[in-house]
Amino acid sequence: MNLKKALSPSVIRTDMVGRTKDEIIDEMIDVLAATGKITDVDRARAAIRERERKMSTGMEHGIAIPHGKTDAVSELLACVGVTSHDVDFGALDGKPSRIFIMTLSPVDRTGPHIQFLAEISQLLRSSDKRQKLLEAPTPEALLKALLS
Numbered sequence: 001m002n003l004k005k006a007l008s009p010s011v012i013r014t015d016m017v018g019r020t021k022d023e024i025i026d027e028m029i030d031v032l033a034a035t036g037k038i039t040d041v042d043r044a045r046a047a048i049r050e051r052e053r054k055m056s057t058g059m060e061h062g063i064a065i066p067h068g069k070t071d072a073v074s075e076l077l078a079c080v081g082v083t084s085h086d087v088d089f090g091a092l093d094g095k096p097s098r099i100f101i102m103t104l105s106p107v108d109r110t111g112p113h114i115q116f117l118a119e120i121s122q123l124l125r126s127s128d129k130r131q132k133l134l135e136a137p138t139p140e141a142l143l144k145a146l147l148s
Contacts, residue, residue, distance in 0.1 A: 025045070057089070
């Protein structure tokens, strides 16, 4: 999976405003919907929320990776966002999240979805990388920091 292929400045937000898990999910779904690649936004939103009901995608170190599989997309879609404030995402470590990566994948294609999640998880292990994402002033700067 090539992150450069899945991510561009148009699907990155450095100024997310959501204050709750649901608000962050809605905001990120809106970012992905703006690509024009989601055939049914309500089904896409439901896929993400259903996954969250099974188990929170709030990870450690202030990261949440909401994701889902749906027939409302024909290819893997991804977006990244950061907030200047803490959001309770039900993280495994009990701490709030500020870095959010959302993916939507077709139901019948597992490989790209798993590969993307693995690559993102690996990249975000670095506290320096996480700090650079939080400090990025623009989507372009955030993308550069993520891929460097």
